[in-house]
Amino acid sequence: MEKIRVDWRESTLYSECSWHQLAPYIGRMKSSMAHSLVAQFTDVGDTVYDPFCGAGTVALEAWRAGRHVVAGDLSPYAYVLSKAKLNPPKDVNDAMKRLRMCWAEATRQVPSIDLRRVPRWVRAFFHPETLRETIAVRNVLLGNQEQFLLSCLLGILHHWRPGFLSYPSSHTAPYLMDKRYPRTRFPEMYEYREVYPRLFAKVQRAFARTSEIDWKLSRIVEQVDASAGDQTGRCRKLSAIITSPPYMNSLSYARDNRLRLWFLRVDDHRKLERVLSPRKNQFLAMMRCLLPKWSSLLSSGAPCLLVLGAVRKQGKYHNLPQEVRQLVRGTNCGFKVTGLCSSVIPDGRRARVTCRSTREDTILLLRKRS
């Protein structure tokens, strides 16, 4: 078996490129893991494909390491985040210039925003004036395809801290914290929050840690269903696939992002959830159909790295990596398994600390058969 070296123990909070921190994403891969996999299994000038790109972690690390990138995800939120990271403004001055222009356009819209058309559950999170401004700037950023600024806006949408826009709420998923911070005792947390200075500060923070990057490398990012479209048809031969598929319905990619998705004009997050978080049989069927397709995109011997979680649900342990391994062995999918490496996810690294469903991540290394 081949050795897989990954580093996911150390915190990357103060060392990773700040573009990784534009906005939270449940199930986001640790950037140091993405970096190690890219460095170990690909070379400068290669093309890396991530068909389940989520927040764009692999894609950004691949681009930063001098690789061309093809990335896709079905979630509109994942698409906006990944597009933002792979097509950022040239520098902080460029970002601020764009922000000022968009804000000027948004302020003209604010008086005409009719909050009666906003669902009650969304209104429950914001002071009415803050919500009007947020919707106006969202309209402009969406219309102008300013995904980087839009991601910054989504990144400050909800939290209990003063730099955020909502009433006290949790950050990763939107839950109001009005029991912990009742309006009567914490009236300042329910006051109007001016959007512009908060967004301005967020954009500045987004450029806190960036590095030289090769803008000539190609970066294709699309909102597409990995099992339906053929995203790779238009691009050069792929050198490697590095991805973490939506292993079983253990993470709620739509429900936990429902407020951000509403601002991206997704009214029914439940419908999206059913597609984004497949059940075990659906997941295995999807992998059965995707593996031969992926193998046809790679040259002989090229790597396909799958980051998968073992899942415990309703007291039952599902060793998904093992099931995918058997699937590769038992079908004529064009790959062979050449490496495997597991590590328990430390509590603080989980999407939700109380979440008991995913306990370890496994990297499965497949190589295209010759």
Ligand SMILES: C[S@@+](CC[C@H](N)C(=O)[O-])C[C@H]1O[C@@H](n2cnc3c(N)ncnc32)[C@H](O)[C@@H]1O
């Ligand atoms: C484990 S997450 C990927 C996390 C990513 N590696 C990161 O660092 O953010 C799995 C992703 O698969 C996406 N997804 C689920 N079903 C999909 C499908 N049929 N086609 C494309 N993407 C899908 C989800 O939206 C989610 O973002």
